Amino acid sequence: xxxxxxxxxxxxxxxxxxxxxxxxxxxxxxxxxxxxxxxxxxxxxxxxxxxxxxxxxxxxxxxxxxxxxxxxxxxxxxxxxxxxxxxxxxxxxxxxxxxxxxxxxxxxxxxxxxxxxxxxxxxxxxxxxxxxxxxxxxxxxxxxxxxxxxxxxxxxxxxxxxxxxxxxxxxxxxxxxxxxxxxxxxxxxxxxxxxxxxxxxxxxxxxxxxxxxxxxxxxxxxxxxxxxxxxxxxxxxxxxxxxxxxxxxxxxxxxxxxxxxxxxxxxxxxxxxxxxxxxxxxxxxxxxxxxxxxxxxxxxxxxxxx
Amino acid sequence: xxxxxxxxxxxxxxxxxxxxxxxxxxxxxxxxxxxxxxxxxxxxxxxxxxxxxxxxxxxxxxxxxxxxxxxxxxxxxxxxxxxxxxxxxxxxxxxxxxxxxxxxxxxxxxxxxxxxxxxxxxxxxxxxxxxxxxxxxxxxxxxxxxxxxxxxxxxxxxxxxxxxxxxxxxxxxxxxxxxxxxxxxxxxxxxxxxxxxxxxxxxxxxxxxxxxxxxxxxxxxxxxx
Numbered sequence: 001x002x003x004x005x006x007x008x009x010x011x012x013x014x015x016x017x018x019x020x021x022x023x024x025x026x027x028x029x030x031x032x033x034x035x036x037x038x039x040x041x042x043x044x045x046x047x048x049x050x051x052x053x054x055x056x057x058x059x060x061x062x063x064x065x066x067x068x069x070x071x072x073x074x075x076x077x078x079x080x081x082x083x084x085x086x087x088x089x090x091x092x093x094x095x096x097x098x099x100x101x102x103x104x105x106x107x108x109x110x111x112x113x114x115x116x117x118x119x120x121x122x123x124x125x126x127x128x129x130x131x132x133x134x135x136x137x138x139x140x141x142x143x144x145x146x147x148x149x150x151x152x153x154x155x156x157x158x159x160x161x162x163x164x165x166x167x168x169x170x171x172x173x174x175x176x177x178x179x180x181x182x183x184x185x186x187x188x189x190x191x192x193x194x195x196x197x198x199x200x201x202x203x204x205x206x207x208x209x210x211x212x213x214x215x216x217x218x219x220x221x222x223x224x225x226x227x228x229x230x231x232x233x234x235x236x237x238x239x240x241x242x243x244x245x246x247x248x249x250x251x252x253x254x255x256x257x258x259x260x261x262x263x264x265x266x267x268x269x270x271x272x273x274x275x276x277x278x279x280x281x282x283x284x285x286x287x288x289x290x291x292x293x294x295x296x297x298x299x300x301x302x303x304x305x306x
Numbered sequence: 307x308x309x310x311x312x313x314x315x316x317x318x319x320x321x322x323x324x325x326x327x328x329x330x331x332x333x334x335x336x337x338x339x340x341x342x343x344x345x346x347x348x349x350x351x352x353x354x355x356x357x358x359x360x361x362x363x364x365x366x367x368x369x370x371x372x373x374x375x376x377x378x379x380x381x382x383x384x385x386x387x388x389x390x391x392x393x394x395x396x397x398x399x400x401x402x403x404x405x406x407x408x409x410x411x412x413x414x415x416x417x418x419x420x421x422x423x424x425x426x427x428x429x430x431x432x433x434x435x436x437x438x439x440x441x442x443x444x445x446x447x448x449x450x451x452x453x454x455x456x457x458x459x460x461x462x463x464x465x466x467x468x469x470x471x472x473x474x475x476x477x478x479x480x481x482x483x484x485x486x487x488x489x490x491x492x493x494x495x496x497x498x499x500x501x502x503x504x505x506x507x508x509x510x511x512x513x514x515x516x517x518x519x520x521x522x523x524x525x526x527x528x529x530x531x
Contacts, residue, residue: 006323060412102405127463128481131514132413137404163501190484200459204487 044081045283045294049276053151054083056119057187057271059090059224059244060126064106067287068247069269072110076290079117082272082283087111087119088156090224090244092188093139093251107138122149124158126224131160140290148175149264154275155181159188161223164208172209176216183275183299185217191223193232193243197253197258199225213238217301218281228254228265229284231293238295244286245269247306264292322492376494382432383496387521390499390513393419400515417475417516427473430523441493442526445509447488449528460486470508472525475485476517481504 014254035228045185055074061068078084094106115121115138122141125131134141143146145160157175159166176184191199192206202225213221214236224244228251232240245268254263268287273280283294397415400408424431433441449457463483476482484500493502496511500520503510505529511520 085500098406098410098478100406100410127484130413130517132409132517134410135400135402136406137402143402162482162483162484163490165490165501166495167498198462200455203456204486204489205484208324208487 013086016150025229026289043289043291044078044272044285045291046081046200047083047274048274048279048281050273052274052276054082054085054272054274055153056087056114056234057090057222057241057243057268057273058087058246059222059242060092060248061089061246062092062094062106062128063247064095064110065247066103067112067249067268068106071246071270071287072114074111074223074287075111076113077289078270078272078285079114079119082274084272085119086151086220087114087121088122088158088187090123090187091124091138091161092128092224092244092248093123094130094170095128095248099107100135101204103136110112117196122156122158124188125162125302127162127235146171148179150181153181154185155179155184157184157218158182159186159209161188161190161202161205163189164205164248169208169212171218173212176212176218182278183280184216185220185222185254186213187222187274189223191240191244192221193235193240193259194223194226194242195230195232195255195257195263196228196242196250197227197255214277219300220297222271226250226253228263229262229271229292230254230260231284231295232259233261237300239280241271241282243271245271261292312434313330324395325327341364344512372440372473375434375440378437379432379494382434383500386432387499389498390420391422393423393516403413408527413515419511420513420516421473422474429522429524430474431472433509435521438523442510443522444492445489445526448486448492465505468505470505470519470522472522474519476503476510476512476519478517482512 010230043132047232056078056268058075059073095100098100113228121138121140123133123141123143125133126278131145134143134145140149141158146158148155148157150156159171159172164247180294186209188226190205191201192202192210193292194201199269212218220239220241221238222243224242226242226244227248228245230242234240245265247268249265249268251265254260254265264284264286269284269292271282271284273282275281278299281295284292286292323343337452384452393416398412400412401483402411402417430438465483468477468480475505483502483504490502496502499512501512503512504527507525509523509526511519513520
């Protein structure tokens, strides 16, 4: 009994240490909609398919600071288990100044291992990004603010959510209407659904793009801007992920609500995604390499559960 | 009992004062102060309002004032684009490159060339003074339709403390706020080289390739900063 206060103190210290390590999970919601994969909660899960589309999701990464470098190192470690071929960037690729040395400090050096391994990057523009980044070849934008690319049976639609003008709306509708791909995935910087306390849902943008997403059967949407990870319950049949915490973190900013399926806002994170036939498998990892979320989605227009 | 009543009265008064001082952004700005920009902009709009005049052409035909404003705006945008294109012809062409030096050098050279060619540029060169009320009205109508939460979200996003001067570069360390997509739908179209932006309470025209503030309409956004 005499040891009880000491024991209690030890437990408190251990708990505080765990929280301070930045790997404490906020998991205040059950896991509807997506099927849970058997996650070990320890490290990167291997891919399931052999000839699948595998990619990395990076959001709000361009700080050039220690956190970015730690996350980037973890991304590289993940690749040994989950060999992704390309990376999508959800914007805010560079914070602050964009001098040549900033391109090096905020992109080329943190992601050197990935670049050396010939991983292709496909960037979208965030509100901190100079649109002239579109001319930077390693960002894979082909000199365009908004563009599309194909990987096997998946079509990616990369939007500039900073400036959704009529040209871009026309372009998006045209591209969507012409696409016969099994999977349609859109990504851009501002989330149209979000439980973030600081920003929240980008309603203006939603009024314009959501009708097109519905009309042309968009499957999955990724966004950044919010410096945390959130998986939302499907909204009007579409799956939404916010993954804007690959360097910046707004700790405790998620207001868990009816839209939230999974929330993680205590450390930086990134996602690994695999598209294998009619299934999309996702896993979200923390800066320390722990799986904070994982699951599978069945393609909506197959008639399967989603 | 009297003391209790007095204390209650003081508390009630304090609550009422506090309520009146909290604006939609949640800051303790005076509600009256917060409304000032909107009122001032509306007065400015009314003062400049050419739409109330029975505008007619030389042969006496009535003029669509909104159409006239847009036409004039497009004419001035075209004039700017001539300058932009002339400047682009005088600096090295920019292609996709692995070298960020080329990107920043090109942006800087293009901006310098345009600034030289427009050395005498003034606010209102493109947002023509006579037609500014239309732009002010479009912006104010859009903001009037927004919920308090929506306005608050917009305010959070807007760059603050930035000095806006025409024919200068947009500071690269300050983020570009998302432009409200529904407002963008109502404003006249621009060529891809130009875009609208909001900074503080000002509506800007920005040259994308040169990162240059081409023109500004000051104090049009009816929100406190």
